[in-house]
Amino acid sequence: MVRASTIAWVKRMELGVLAWGDGGWGDELARGAMVTIAIASAAYVVGSVLGILFAAMKLSGSSTLRSLATAYTTAMRGMPEMLVIYIVFFGGGSLGTWIATNVLGVRGHVDLPSFAVGVVCIALSVAAYACEVIRGAVLAVPHGQIEAAQAVGMTSLQRNRLVVAPQAFRLALPGMTNVWQFTVKDTALVSIIGVTEVMRSASIASNATKQPFTFYLAALAIFIVIAYLSQRLFTRLQQSADRGVRWGA
Amino acid sequence: MQALVATDIRKAFGPLEVLRGISLKADKGDVIAIIGGSGSGKSTFLRCLNLLERPDAGSLWLNGLALDFGDGDRARTIAPATKAQLRRRLGMVFQSFNLWTHMTALDNVIAGPIHVLGQDRKAAREAGMELLGKVGLADKAAAHPAQLSGGQQQRVAIARALAMRPEALLFDEPTSALDPELVGEVLQVIKALAAEGRTMILVTHEMAFARDVATHVMYFLDGRVEEEGAPDRIFTDPRSERCRSFLRKFL
Ligand SMILES: Nc1ncnc2c1ncn2[C@@H]1O[C@H](COP(=O)(O)OP(=O)(O)OP(=O)(O)O)[C@@H](O)[C@H]1O
Ligand SMILES: [Mg+2]
Numbered sequence: 284m285v286r287a288s289t290i291a292w293v294k295r296m297e298l299g300v301l302a303w304g305d306g307g308w309g310d311e312l313a314r315g316a317m318v319t320i321a322i323a324s325a326a327y328v329v330g331s332v333l334g335i336l337f338a339a340m341k342l343s344g345s346s347t348l349r350s351l352a353t354a355y356t357t358a359m360r361g362m363p364e365m366l367v368i369y370i371v372f373f374g375g376g377s378l379g380t381w382i383a384t385n386v387l388g389v390r391g392h393v394d395l396p397s398f399a400v401g402v403v404c405i406a407l408s409v410a411a412y413a414c415e416v417i418r419g420a421v422l423a424v425p426h427g428q429i430e431a432a433q434a435v436g437m438t439s440l441q442r443n444r445l446v447v448a449p450q451a452f453r454l455a456l457p458g459m460t461n462v463w464q465f466t467v468k469d470t471a472l473v474s475i476i477g478v479t480e481v482m483r484s485a486s487i488a489s490n491a492t493k494q495p496f497t498f499y500l501a502a503l504a505i506f507i508v509i510a511y512l513s514q515r516l517f518t519r520l521q522q523s524a525d526r527g528v529r530w531g532a
Numbered sequence: 533m534q535a536l537v538a539t540d541i542r543k544a545f546g547p548l549e550v551l552r553g554i555s556l557k558a559d560k561g562d563v564i565a566i567i568g569g570s571g572s573g574k575s576t577f578l579r580c581l582n583l584l585e586r587p588d589a590g591s592l593w594l595n596g597l598a599l600d601f602g603d604g605d606r607a608r609t610i611a612p613a614t615k616a617q618l619r620r621r622l623g624m625v626f627q628s629f630n631l632w633t634h635m636t637a638l639d640n641v642i643a644g645p646i647h648v649l650g651q652d653r654k655a656a657r658e659a660g661m662e663l664l665g666k667v668g669l670a671d672k673a674a675a676h677p678a679q680l681s682g683g684q685q686q687r688v689a690i691a692r693a694l695a696m697r698p699e700a701l702l703f704d705e706p707t708s709a710l711d712p713e714l715v716g717e718v719l720q721v722i723k724a725l726a727a728e729g730r731t732m733i734l735v736t737h738e739m740a741f742a743r744d745v746a747t748h749v750m751y752f753l754d755g756r757v758e759e760e761g762a763p764d765r766i767f768t769d770p771r772s773e774r775c776r777s778f779l780r781k782f783l
Contacts, residue, residue: 427630430584431689435644435696436620438612445643449634527676528633 300492301501308488308498315484316505318398322480323467325402330409330466331459337414342421352414359411364472368404372476375400401473409466416458420451453524460517467509481505534593535560535731536622536700541580541590541601543573550576552755553590558700558748561729565742565763568752569778574735575627577752578704581733582622583615594621595699620648623693623701627708629685631677637664637688638673641695649696656695663691667721683714687721700731707738739782743767751775 303309340352359367372395379393424447432442474483485502489495536558543551550573558564566574579585581592592599597618602608631640641660645651651659664670667687677685686706693701706722707715719741726732726745736742742749743763750760751772759772770776 425630425633427626427628428632431624431626431630431632431692433584434582434619434622434624434626435692436616436648437644438616441647445647446632450632453634527636528678 298497300488300494300497308492311484311488312481312501312505315479315481318478319467319470319480320509322398322401322405322470322473322478326405326409327463327466329402329406331413333406333410334413334417337410338417338421341414341418356411356414359408364404364408364469365475367407368401368472368476371404372397372400397473397476397478400476401478405466405469405473408469409462412462413459416455416462417451419458420455421447423454424450453528456517456521456524463513463517464510467506467513533560535595537593538581539591541577542588543576543580543585544588550755551580554755554757556750558731558733560731562747563726563732563734563745564748564750565746566733566735566750566752567737567739567742572752573755574752575704578702578733578735581702582619582624583610586610592618594618597621620696621699623696623698625686625689625693625701625703625706627705629682629689631685631689633677636674636676637669637680640688641691644692644696660695663694664688667691681714682710683717686710686718690721700733701725703732703734703736705735705737739767739779751778
């Protein structure tokens with residue numbers, strides 16, 4: 284019974300639409316998956332670098348730098364990301380158009396490259412979250428170890444490079460794993476400015492074939508596979524960072 | 533020959549005056565034991581000697597390197613280069629070891645020589661192995677601190693301090709964090725260093741040990757030196773009543 288109905292259900296889904304090449308949408312979905320991974324990776328790297336910068340500002344002795352970084356992270360974490368994307372994309376486009384007409388004297392409309400805008404917008408939000416994770420990790424490095432570095436006469440740069448950074452890296456990994464997982468999910472948002480990542484590929488395909496369930500299920504499978512593989516990668520990283528430092532590692 | 537001189541060191545944390553003018557003179561090869569009750573300022577004084585705390589007033593002299601902290605003039609800053617120079621010429625051993633947990637024992641020992649003294653890696657490794665052998669841990673060179681006992685960690689920390697070829701060593705209760713059965717192995721290493729004629733300042737609660745290795749004893753009370761002198765006299769016939777009752781607790 285169960286078998287028969289399952290087969291009927293699968294038949295109704297007509298999995299042929301997932302075929303590769305001109306006959307199906309499999310290759311489009313795969314390309315969407317690549318775009319998703321590319322956006323997420325680029326945004327994660329850029330966002331992490333910015334996050335380190337903001338964390339350094341928050342931990343610095345200058346109250347101006349501290350307030351700037353705090354203002355940024357507070358605003359960024361309180362804002363819907365969709366709003367950030369619209370503001371950068373349309374605001375940037377209007378600004379570009381204005382500069383083109385009023386400064387360069389060229390007529391016409393400027394469109395920003397949506398892939399780059401998508402990466403930048405997601406990176407801006409990654410930076411806000413990464414900043415908190417990294418700041419917490421730096422503060423969790425035992426103070427005595429920093430004093431020991433001072434006591435042998437290391438400069439603050441050496442101290443940060445040799446003692447703080449390697450340990451903060453290990454301590455930040457669990458939080459940064461989380462940040463990666465939501466970076467991947469956030470890529471779905473850039474479909475609104477026309478980037479053809481997984482969600483947009485699935486939506487185009489389902490509109491064309493009138494089989495939304497099939498394609499959104501496929502999108503779900505893609506996200507689960509990405510989540511699974513990246514979880515394994517981060518677990519590996521954590522294990523190698525923990526080697527020798529923690530008991531049993 | 534004088535090696536380390538501290539003159540009238542003062543330090544307050546907010547309204548709390550922790551050091552009220554402490555002076556110390558160590559000749560080369562002296563082992564000065566600092567004893568005293570909890571909160572009397574022993575750690576703070578030691579930390580002032582290598583500027584982990586910035587003294588409010590007083591001066592320091594280490595084999596020709598002179599630092600003047602002014603007279604309550606906190607605004608006067610010490611150049612980072614001067615600070616670093618003083619620190620690399622003084623070795624410090626902490627109560628809680630403070631080994632760098634992400635590095636092996638050997639890497640802990642050679643990080644300073646390589647990055648601060650600019651020694652080449654090969655020479656530093658050789659010297660580092662020799663020092664680990666000296667503290668009885670040649671076979672633990674590749675171990676991380678988490679894999680070592682407290683006594684072993686403290687001996688690595690001593691090797692780390694020695695690797696900088698310091699002109700004087702500062703110890704802040706080096707055995708207080710250890711299980712009783714591990715205290716002996718660390719004291720033995722310190723005693724061997726004293727026998728080599730190293731200049732050492734040692735904050736300790738191990739009175740028998742202080743009496744055994746020290747050339748001079750200072751008793752701290754409320755941020756002042758209440759009494760000081762030769763160990764035999766301090767431990768048998770202290771003049772100060774406070775010192776006498778303090779020592780009685782250890783008998
Ligand atoms: N960073 C600090 N900020 C404020 N107060 C401090 C600080 N460091 C030390 N103190 C205070 O200074 C006083 C002296 O402390 P210190 O650690 O020098 O004492 P100690 O003689 O080493 O005591 P113990 O035997 O317990 O180690 C204490 O009252 C302590 O609370
Ligand atoms: Mg103390």
